Amino acid sequence: MGELDKHFGDDASVDPEVARKITAYLVANAGDTGGQRYGGKLLRGVDPATAPQRITTLPKWVREHREVQDWEWRHKDVRSKANCTACHADAELGYYDD
Numbered sequence: 001m002g003e004l005d006k007h008f009g010d011d012a013s014v015d016p017e018v019a020r021k022i023t024a025y026l027v028a029n030a031g032d033t034g035g036q037r038y039g040g041k042l043l044r045g046v047d048p049a050t051a052p053q054r055i056t057t058l059p060k061w062v063r064e065h066r067e068v069q070d071w072e073w074r075h076k077d078v079r080s081k082a083n084c085t086a087c088h089a090d091a092e093l094g095y096y097d098d
Contacts, residue, residue, distance in 0.1 A: 001026070008054075056081040064096075 001023045004012045014022070031039025032048065042060045043051070055061055065081070072078060077086055084091035 054082075 001019055004014065004019070027033075031043050033039065042055070042058055044060060046052075046058060052058055056065075073081055075086075079086075084096070088096050090096075
């Protein structure tokens with residue numbers, strides 16, 4: 001959140017109040033908070049000091065998606081590896097085992 005003007009090549013800057021709310025949400029829902037259904041599995045073996053910024057570069061994520069073909073990521077209903085709900089209907093609830 002500290003470098004939103006350089007957010008993966010885009011300027012995602014928001015006003016300070018919005019940034020505060022987003023930060024609070026991210027901290028409360030982070031995978032390492034212990035209350036997240038999938039976080040423990042996803043972060044297993046990852047050093048918190050060097051954890052990647054993108055979920056799509058975490059070892060568990062890479063293993064789970066290794067058989068997905070490049071063309072599937074480009075499909076008009078997917079378009080991004082970050083679009084979890086395109087393939088995981090209950091992703092917003094923390095369910096990915098489908």
